[in-house]
Amino acid sequence: MLKIARINFKKCVLSLPRPYLLPARPTPFTLDFICILIIRIINVSIDEPKWQIWKKHMGTEKFYKTLAQIAVMLKNGKVLGLPTESVYGLSCIIQKAAVEKVIALKQRDLKKGFIVLSGDISHLLALIDTEKLNEKQLEILSQRQDKPTTWVVPVKHEYRWLTGDFGTIAVRLTDHPLLKELTITLGCAIISTSANLSNQPPATSYDKVQHYFGDQLDYIHPQQNFIAAKPSRVINLISNEVLRD
Structure with a gap:
């Protein structure tokens, strides 16, 4: 389950508008860390559309x-x-x-x-x-x-x-x-x-x-x-x- 979630969230992170706080080219390790952090701390449903997850839990690109x-x-x-x-x-x-x-x-x-x-x-x-x-x-x-x-x-x-x-x-x-x-x-x-x-x-x-x-x-x-x-x-x-x- 966690492996599938990692893959989904990697795609999500790479395709989202990137706030300036994230690295310009995230490494595989960075992406794994982000995915696990989001899953374990924010505890979102992995079935939610990626933009809804981003907007709901991370705010807008302009804010960040x-x-x-x-x-x-x-x-x-x-x-x-x-x-x-x-x-x-x-x-x-x-x-x-x-x-x-x-x-x-x-x-x-x-x-x-x-x-x-x-x-x-x-x-x-x-x-x-x-x-x-x-x-x-x-x-x-x-x-x-x-x-x-x-x-x-x-x-x-x-x-x-x-x-x-x-x-x-x-x-x-x-x-x-x-x-x-x-x-x-x-x-x-x-x-x-x-x-x-x-x-x-x-x-x-x-x-x-x-x-x-x-x-x-x-x-x-x-x-x-x-x-x-x-x-x-x-x-x-x-x-x-x-x-x-």
Whole structure:
């Protein structure tokens, strides 16, 4: 069964519009890996037409082309305006030079820390001093919440430079389609701080981000039908104190 599925999926992968994230000439090993990965993780029916499988489980070619371009810009240390579950944010990779650009753009107080987010919990755990958390707290941190929730947790010493005057770091497991896929593609978490000048209201639209920063940003993502909401709630994971609701 698996052998037949491999053959079908090889034909499928070779004939589909190719996102920029796949090799230009996939090797037999790469194709086998893709086929097994799709079958075992996505668990789709191999009888579905190949384009329906692609569209249903992998999104559109345009989305993945844009995703690849955004990933390259972030890897190159650029600062981007990206939508989140609530408002627009400024994002960059966790690299000192890139973070310094964000601080300068926002005219931000160095004493303040940053929210870090990813669609993969392992990316967030890499920043957290997990020895100071118990199993229940780690379980809560890994769970998807009914609304966007940022957790304040102990930070590893090597990432203390991200936290301003605090010995904790704010992290969020995101379900936003773009941010989730982007961080999984990058293989790491990213900075996400509200897109605004210090002490000004957060940007709630593409136009507002443009108004604040003009051409100072390397890219602003124009999410269609974006509806702004309240910023994520913030909870101290150890004390359960709600810092923002």
